[in-house]
Amino acid sequence: MPILAENEPHQARTDISPATLEQAGDEWALGGSWTARELGDMPRRLDQLACGSSEVVLNGEKLAALDSAGAWLLQRWLSRQTASPVFKNWAPHLQRLMDRVAEGAADPPTAAPQKSFLERVGRSATANVEQAFALLSFVGETAAAATRQLAHPGRIRWRILLRNIQIGGFDALPIIGLTSFLLGVVVAYQGADQLKNYGANIFVVDLVGYAMLREFAPLISAIIITGRSGSAYTAEIGTMVITEEIDALRTIDIDPIDLLVLPKIAALVIALPLLTVFADITGVIGGMVMARSQLGVGFHEFIERFGREMHGATLLVGIGKSVVFALIISGIGCFQGFRTKGSADSVGRQTTMSVVQSIFLIIVADALFSVLFSMLDI
């Protein structure tokens, strides 16, 4: 086969030695393997070398191998010299590679445009404003779609809704129960020392009760559900955007909001308050266990005082909050999913953004609730 004869560099890779360049008058002798792996510090050496003005003779007699990297490097050096190159003793296939490199070397690599600090600030500011408007329009669209569906309850997709409740709510029971139980233990344990000092052991009931029902149960459920369901919503919708499934839905005239967003929002609005009640129960049980072992407050005593001191309003405050949290989690989750653009890494970015924004907004909402409740004296 004729091609084999021209193909020696690839066969001769067994005798690999570093690239060398030696000068003798106007003649430069290349030696060793001028390949990406063997070039070593040749780029820096070439930068410092200059040759005469008339012509530069390149002797390729001892050149063992030359690949694109070596050829490109040599060509870059030659193009910086005023002298014209003369190739001496070059194998024809290596000469061909050099000719090809010389053709293409006319285009120097275009430098990546550097954005100034001011430009970056400006761009990120406009991007944030744009995102805020997009969120507003998403909320509006979703509200309009929800109103349409409530007006025609026959169009509600019950199967999808129930499935979402199962995945987002029922399947989350074990992790929420365990986390909340441990949180109850921690709250009781932290209070135990202080209460013991004042001999106010029995007040551990109020401590655990108010802390869990009003704050910790809704908050911990919301945060776990953000990580569990909010991120999943973004990833699911984001992937559907990339694979053009969302566009496909639109073309067969199914509103993606009807099919993907509303069932998710409704499912969380139903599931999260229920999960919060479950978290209330396991949290208080955790506190109860700790109260007995650390403070000597028996189960019977605990439950009796709990029934006397806790009011329905305390429970409802927590549940009310969790409804708002559910709207935030599902809304942001779906919204960020639809903001996915282009490629796989965008899904990851939007998912991160979705979780961070959800948790941030949940804490902000919780703080606003505290202010509101203290003003209303609840």
Next chain:
Amino acid sequence: MPNNNEDIVIEMQKVCTRFGSQTVHTDLDLDVRRGEILAIAGGSGTGKSVLLREMILLQRPTSGTIKLFGEDISTLTDAQSHRLRQRWGVLFQHGGLFSSLTVRENVGLPLREHSALDDSTIDGIAEWKLSLTGLPPGTGLKTPNQLSGGMLKRAALARAIALDPELLFLDEPTTGLDPTSSAGVDELILSTHALYGLTIVMVTHDLDLLWAVSDRVAVLGEGRVLAVGSMDELSHHQHPIIQSYFVDQRAIISKSKISKSKVRPDVPAQEDTWRAK
């Protein structure tokens, strides 16, 4: 015909592949010779892509021996398989470009990973490789999702040849491209082959591509290689599957081309502007 081991790059003997109860290959034999362009053809579901994945160490056959550059893959150490992997480049069907990197960073990645060259040199080499595949200047700074299908294949090819591999695998290099872009890919494969003298193994359905570039074609069917030979030999082959594969498809393609050119003779192809010069 060269028959000594030096000239055979890939040697597959009695390769069997099964997924559960489904059998893909039974006792498949195939050799790839140094410097040739071997195409693997065959209908859907005949295990072309599985065969390719077995050649590039992404998948293990159920039984049988595969030798790459004379080394048996069943006894490879980690170091040996690392060395082997650096000797070939792969163009995946959907490009397989990393979407979080720019096109230029994609092409420079193998160099960055396997050589000690500095960044500006690597960027320069990557740009040159991109221009070699016929992409216009400035493409290197885009991200893969900003490219059209044909440009994506070119950029992916630039990455596959970044380290000047001895062996190049192409998985359906023209699938999803319009006829003009496919013709551009034909030329690109031939010019790459001529420049580096490398061995090319490609999986394809595209009869035009088979006629234009392949030295030998292996037709898969019934879990084995039905026939290996040049396109001329195969088009006169008597096996009914091969007959139907070549004759029927050829007829369909030429018919559809005629009807289209009759309807719209004046419309230039969209991606004409960046075709290889």
